[in-house]
Every structure is written in structure tokens, then in C-alpha cells.
Amino acid sequence: MKNRASNEHQISKVLKDYNSGKSGLELFDKYGVYGATVYELKDKYKDVATDILAVLVNLNEENNRLKTMYTELCLQHRNLKELLKENF
Numbered sequence: 001m002k003n004r005a006s007n008e009h010q011i012s013k014v015l016k017d018y019n020s021g022k023s024g025l026e027l028f029d030k031y032g033v034y035g036a037t038v039y040e041l042k043d044k045y046k047d048v049a050t051d052i053l054a055v056l057v058n059l060n061e062e063n064n065r066l067k068t069m070y071t072e073l074c075l076q077h078r079n080l081k082e083l084l085k086e087n088f
Contacts, residue, residue: 011041012053018042 014031015038024035033041045053 009057011045014038015041015045 010031014027014033017027017030018038022030024038027033027035027038
């Protein structure tokens with residue numbers, strides 16, 4: 001993929017286009033994916049159905065959201081600790 005941090009949306013799009021008969025050159029132009037990468041993705045996700053891939057997408061999005069929330073809470077906690085140290 002173009003940004004190396006490919007997600008399941010991009011993977012499913014690439015595999016759908018590949019399975020629909022698009023050539024490697026068309027996939028490279030559209031997604032920036034080489035033929036070897038398509039074969040690796042196809043091999044890696046051959047047993048994963050599209051509905052399971054959609055669930056993975058949702059879980060990854062929720063995981064990223066929760067990580068962000070946790071980071072913000074940790075920063076707030078650290079700041080409050082520092083404020084309490086200064087006051088006492």
C-alpha cells in the first residue's frame with residue numbers, strides 16, 4: 001500500500017479488485033501495490049471472509065479509539081499528580 005500502514009478496508013478493496021480480474025498494473029496504479037504484495041495478501045487473508053474482515057475493521061477502529069482515550073487519561077492523571085505535589 002502507499003503508506004505501509006494498510007488497514008483492512010484497503011486490503012479488502014485490493015483483493016476484491018484482484019478477484020474481479022484487474023491486472024497487476026491497474027492495481028499498482030490505483031493502490032500502489034506490487035504483484036507480490038497482492039499474492040502475499042491473498043495468501044494471508046484467503047481464509048478470512050468479507051464479513052469477518054469487516055468485524056476486524058470495526059475492532060481495530062475501536063481499539064485505536066480506546067488507545068487514544070487511555071493516553072489522554074494518563075496525561076490528565078500525570079498532570080493532576082504534579083499539581084497535587086506542588087500544593088502540598
